[in-house]
Amino acid sequence: MQELNTKQTRFVEEFTVDFNASQAAVRAGYSEKSSRAIGCELLTIPNIKKAIQTRVKELSNDALVNRELIISGLLAEATNYSDKSSHAARVSAWSQLAKVSGLNIENKPHDDVTEFLRDLTERNAASRAVKGLLPKNHIDLDNYDNYGNRIRQ
Structure with a gap:
């Protein structure tokens, strides 16, 4: 398999921002007039598809780590009964945990x-x-x- 050139690599990075192929092609440096066709064509190239899948996995792993850190921090605050934590902070943390977990549906x-x-x-x-x-x-x-x-x- 061929390595991606600079514009193709930039396209992969830009495409994973908003998943809009024509806008990603423009931001990667391709012609604005033919960006729609170029974006569609780039999405059919196997190396680019694989690079996009890899980039999406990297981003989702980063998001998962951030989500885990947020949840663990909220849980620590919700169960903190020391003098440094207030009742209002614990209630707020439990409320935020309920929102994150989908339990707070009205x-x-x-x-x-x-x-x-x-x-x-x-x-x-x-x-x-x-x-x-x-x-x-x-x-x-x-x-x-x-x-x-x-x-x-």
Whole structure:
């Protein structure tokens, strides 16, 4: 396998910043007019694909170490009952740990399945709107009973 040249190496570094091939090609020094085609072409070269995979693994390992350090620091603060730590600091640390672990999701309790389905559909529609997808408004929840069974008419 061939080694990557300077522009290709720079493309790999820039691509792993935002995963936008055409912008990475421009920032790596390729022509702005043909950046889209060059970016697509560069992504098909086996050496570049392998370099991108390696770089992503390196970045994720770095992120994992940072995440572990943050969690261990928060856990140390949350369980620190010495005179140097306050109750507010411990509560805040537990709150941050809950956010990091995904336990701090604000859900309201539901009385029946229909209410749950409505809430779930609304959250999914809001999520799709944020991601630029069209929400599915054709779901008629009034045709379901409290147990999620469809009412036949």
